Amino acid sequence: MGMKQTIAIASPLSGEVIRLEQVPDQAFALKHMGDGVAIIPTNGRLLAPFDGIVLHLVSTKHAIIIQHASGLQLLVHFGLNTVGLQGDGFIAHVANGDQVSAGQLMMEIDLEYIQSLGYSTWTPIVVANEDYRVEIDSDYKTVLAGDSGMMNVVLPV
Template identity: 50%
Template sequence: MFSRWKAKKEEKPTEAVTRLEIYAPVSGQSVPLTEVPDETFAGGHMGQGIAIEPIEGRLTAPFDGKIAHVVKTSHALILEHPSGLQLLMHIGIDTVSLKGNGFISHIASGDEVKAGQTLIEFDLEMIRSAGYRTITPVIVTGSGEDLPEVNCHYGAVSAGQSSILTVALQQ
């Protein structure tokens, strides 16, 4: 006798979504990326995110993570969250031209950092007097299908206290 086997329909487990709150790395006014006077950022070519017009010259870690990369001139860095999400923080526009003048880095690539820890100090007045904008893009990097859902929160923000981005991470 033959018994009939019913093919069990393989159920695809639903992916769990975790929400990650990213807090302001600088105090100031958060605005859409479209307000950044640089097409690379404004056009979303680097990723999704927000920009902050800083009112003080201190960039802090928005979450616990690892420094994936610090630009040699200390005006930008990439911080990696334990989930693998990477966040680019870029102080000012065209500030690479300052060759590090006005920036003091307190971290190096590979460092583990805690939320609220000072990463880079920068001289707002020096940057402005040199003719550069201090607006600071904060970008969730990624490309193609790997882009997470990012919700932006605009308005006055305080470093380490105000959520600027809510990111839906696929688990």
């Protein structure tokens, strides 16, 4: 039995890390979309949380799945019900299949615009793989985008 592989996930956004259970959206709060954390962002610069590829950038740009070399898939869902914006307020700097490096700017998001239309900018960040164990040793504090160790993910053996 080897050591379990653990992947440290850097924060993709600057802001306050909160528990997923605090998100006022049942699909996320009940972890139907996966386990993880959420961030209340202080700016709209969304960075790659690790080296990987853009597995899926949805057409409305409010959600992106990044895949790590290990197979880990991380979903960043910017805001709540923001699919309704149809991409307004989002500028993507990556496309499906792109290689990204940790800390690379993936998207710019106009926080003030999105809030002015009444949308929440709270951003769930969850592991999409059902069989991966998420170990959240976040101390739920204010982070800067690119800060390492927002949460750790233990891969199945």
